[in-house]
Amino acid sequence: MKRPPSIRSRLSTSVVLIALVWSIAVTAAVWTVVRHEIAELQDSTLEESAQIIFGLLSHQLSHPAREDGQASTMPAPPHVEHLIWQVVDVRGRTILRSHDAPERPLLERRTPGFADAGDAWRVVTMEMPGADALVLHVAQDAEERREVGFEAAKYTAQFALGIGLACVLWLRWRLKRELLPVAQLSDAVRRFDPLDPGTALPPVTRAELEPMHHAITELSARLLQRIANERAFSAHAAHALRTPLAGLDAQLAVALRESPADLRPRLLRTRAAANRLQRVVTALLALFRSGAEPDIHAFLMRDLVAHLTFDGLSTTVGGIDCIRADADLIAAALMNLLDNSARHHASSAHIAVREENGIVIRVSDNGSGIPRPKREMLQQAIAAQAYSERTGLGLMLADLVARAHGGSLTICDEPTGCTIELRLPHGSAATPPV
């Protein structure tokens, strides 16, 4: 079965994706806004600078242009010029310019306002008062502007991205920390056994887990009560049923000794029926026990089988003799399987025990067997634990005993008789007592 996705990995993925998208979006926004604001700031600075230059140049513009047609050039300043400027007359001639400004007018147009002179300059144009219709171009290096804008945006975006990534890491850490109590509770529930006080659920550290903790604790308390009731019932039922059955058998045994010969066959049949009733009751009592933890200990199969006698059925045991399993449950299962053999006209049954991923107990008889269609139907019913009248008490009990040992029951496909295997992974071979 495919494992369901984990909350932590799904949340982590979501958080990382959201944080990354958020970081990229914020970074892009910061980039755009910062660049825009820097450009505005630079334009504003450019304009203000133009105003200053405009004021300073006002008196010098009374001087005419040079006779050779060349623009007058300001002397070179001691620093790098970040701003250049030109005064251009109506014929498009530069009549005055800063030291690094080109001879040729920066712009053809004379419209006041901002414009770009190719990729090289950002220019603000101002009309100068007077009849000469002079214009002032003040320009800023476009590359320098881009560089400043880029640098400002880059550092701001890096900072925003850094904060975003730091948030991702912090969120993941918080997520892990907050999901830790869930994982701890899940682990505690996995190990939790209401019958084992050593595995009690630890108190929860998050309010959201309290209902779950409370529900599990309440459920386990109800389960414990139910088990206690079943055990009490089982103990009472054992006493209430076993003793009268023993009395019935003993009375019949005495009656057989004291009765006239013509009554004995009838009494023998009655006693056989009483013995069958004993086995059914023992099986039912074992059913109650099969749901509980098996009582695993070492025992000899030969000793156990020696007590399981059926009229007309000879039973032999082979393979591993000393095993570790729940002897009472195994005895109940074998008793019912051998009872089935006896009722299906078997005269002999062989119980073979081998090691294979635990213990496998194989019961074979020479009886009438089970037709293949019915065998397949029974096997499916047992596998699905869909017990019904068709599976019978014996197979159902044997299957529950196998399941109590962590295993299963298989009706084998054999040409003659009936062969049933009980696989007991929790069982094992043991050393016989000296």
Place this chain on the structure above:
Amino acid sequence: MRLLLLEDDTTLGEALRDFLSSEGHVVDWFGSLAEAKTLEQEAFDLLLVDWNLPDGAGTDWITSMRRRGNTTPAIILTARDRLGDRIRGLDSGADDYMVKPFAPEELAARVRAMGRRLSGVSSHLRRFGNVDIDLTARAIQVDGKPVQVTAREWALIEALVLRSGRIVSKSDLEALVSGFEGENMSNALEVHVSHLRRKLGKDLIETVRGMGYRIPA
């Protein structure tokens, strides 16, 4: 053997008493600990004790008797089938443990086995001179020929055989004989011993004056 049966279920108690009596044992059957305690000083060969009795646990009674030095063998008869119960039962001082329902034939076999253990001889076949006694088949042969004995006589000879070489007190044997219904003669023991000597030979049962009787080991 003289058996004390403690079983509160009337159907079972009555049937076990009758079955074991038919096996040649003398069975005193009681349904409560209070009744059994009145007979603690009596000599029984074996105690058959139900675990759950109306006035207490049979296992506790066995434990208290063991503390007082009573070593009479005991078999617990109970509906408790769990491993832990069997261990607790045997640890209480019992010698054997039988889970109900059981076949009375198996109980009888265990009683015989306990008797053999009591005598210190594991075989159920015993030979005393020309007398062969089969404790399981309850058969006696003298010079290879079968000899018929009554239930009372068998109870006496079995008690002596199981303690062969030891003196069995008169009072113990009288209690054994008096356990049979209709036995109210004051000299019943002597009469039965006399009958046994006539059937098995006068030298088999030795009288130890003032103490009781003995079969040589």
